[in-house]
Amino acid sequence: MSQSPIAGPAETAPVTAGLAAPTDLGPTGPLGGGGGLPSRRRFGRESLFRWFTTASGAVVLVVIVAIAIFLIAKAVPALRADKANFLTYKDWFPDDPTNPKFGIAALALGTVEASVLALLLAVPVALGIALCLTHYAHRRVASALGFVIDLLAAVPSIVFGLWGRDYFYKPVQDFSAWLHRYFGWIPLFGSGGPYGKSVLLGSAVLAIMILPIITSLSSEVFRQTPKMNEEAALALGATKWEMIRMAVLPYGRPGLIASVMLGLGRALGETIALALTLGATYTFSIDLIENGGNSIAANIANKFGEASETGRGALIASGLVLFAITLVVNMIARLIVYRRREFIGSAA
């Protein structure tokens, strides 16, 4: 069973391993417990290890619970003070001492809008590059290209944000005008300008930022395709592209979904680059090129500094909503990956 290494998000693995190990070992005892003459030292080390894994599992749990309690304790008073419906209200005035009103609607929708658009822009390019790296490019070209992708991944997000705000906005402006001229009848490109910080700009920058992670994960997935399946397709007379469609893509699908979802997770949580490139308005609109756009994380970055006590609580509450969105996305991804794996699982 060779499954893609990233099928389950890596960061959760140590936690579960730490928690599961003691219970797994507990009833059966360590290896070789029945037959031979295990030395005392082995048992000593074994129990030390068991203690260590239990302890580290417990530490993680305690930290998570502590963070959760802290966040909820901060968020609840602010939500109580909110004079508007938090879920449906769009604007953000938590710092008004007498009449604090704030809601997550515009921010949440804006977050999803920017992330999904970034994904739509990034995924086709990332998959194209990944296929090129693994199946088309000459080996030397491929490793050079891979290096460039890794470099891109190493650029701090503040740099992307400044670049987007100070340089990249120009071509995006021109492109927005072009889009409006020819496709202005589509509501997505309704604004006639002038153009500045927009969902399109933020998403484009975001797309460039999540490109490396999706590319490197999916090329790893493509590399996992068993040679014998590729050869089976070729021997049937498939062209390279047909072979990719018959063997490489279907085999890698769970891994691809996982890598796209990791990209989406990164996009949802991206803060500083979006704080610099989105319009920071509180009006959700499907118009991608008009001045505007906002996201939960960007709003936190923009507002946290000068927020009042209630304002901070409100921002934390918005953070919890972001957490919930990310959680749902991850769960859906897991579900897709898992259902898919059952089919292949019965295979090997």
Next chain:
Amino acid sequence: MAKRIEASGISAYYGAFKAIEDINMVIEPKSVTALIGPSGCGKSTFLRSINRMHEVLPGARVEGKLTLDSQDLYGRDVDVTAVRRLIGMVFQRPNPFPTMSIYDNVVSGLRLNGVRRKSMLDTACEKALRSANLWNEVHTRLSRPGAGLSGGQQQRLCIARAIAVEPQVVLMDEPCSALDPISTLAIEDLISELKNQYTIVIVTHNMQQAARVSDRTAFFSIDKTGDPGRLIEYDETNKIFTNPSVKRTEDYITGRFG
């Protein structure tokens, strides 16, 4: 349906390494030809140069002339994929597409050829599975994963997949080496039936198998490690196994070598 293969002066390389040298042989239509010889003598390499699968590996190339009923397979404007559609292949390890159902595996080659009509696919699927002696075992679960079958069934599934497109030639590289004796017998029976329709070339390490299924046998060998493999003797299977004309063949068959 079945065609005659003629190899003249075939040499094949992996980068700078010459794996086989100057192979000349004529493979008759509607017959089973066995390739035998010690490990590393280039049987697989030769087999894979027949359907141009050799050149899939980076740096690998083939020299010489190979014809299928006087059609030059390595001709300048010959489409590789067309060659592979004419010459089917079954690999050493069963390799059904793991994400596809039994049905989809069998018709995958037809779909490549642009066949879309459900009724045509259904007919072809049943026909191929029947020829591969697998229909009775799987016809109730065609939509189940192909990789959920036993090893022997998987190999017959791969044979069905190869013959579903009705190729001219079927190449088999040690098709039974991963199988138990019963599945092996099933496949050998199948080979004997298939030769009524197809030209079959099979690589095998099993002398009895070569003797049982093949009409003609080619013995390949190498002088020493690093040397290219050559065709030592090629004759009627009976003759090779009872009265070979080359001493090395006799040594190999009687187990005094390799």
